[in-house]
Amino acid sequence: MKNLQLFLTAIIICLFIAPSYAGDTKLGGIRAGWHYANVYLDGDKSNYPHQTFYIGSYHNNKIAPIINITKGLEYFQNGYFKDSDNKSIMHTLSVPLALKLKLGPAFLTGGAAANFMISDDSKLL
Secondary structure: OHHHHHHHHHHHHHHHHHHHOOOOHHHEEEEEEEEEEOOEEOOEEOOOEEEEEEEEEEEEEEEEOOEEEEEEEEEEEEEEEEEOOEEEEEEEEEEEEEEEEEEOOEEEEEEEEEEEEEEEEEEOO
């Protein structure tokens, strides 16, 4: 139930943020996909990755004919899940910022994201 509430909250946030971007609809929108997350415990990779969705909105600001700045807001989960008694799931809100260059038919993108943990559902034995 808690995951459903977070999912619906993320959808509502994205639906209100994406249309608020002024201008051309080709330059912004909503994106969603599959997120495969894993963690390292004491230097060792967990054998139980957490697989879930991500959803967010983005907007491109054109600064020059070949240069865009992309910004957005995304929700995703990180962690691992072995069973209901041994799991760590972190609900995360991300604010990505990237520079996008158009080089002929290809794009070169690079940037960073500020991630904020909004809740943590951890049970460890």
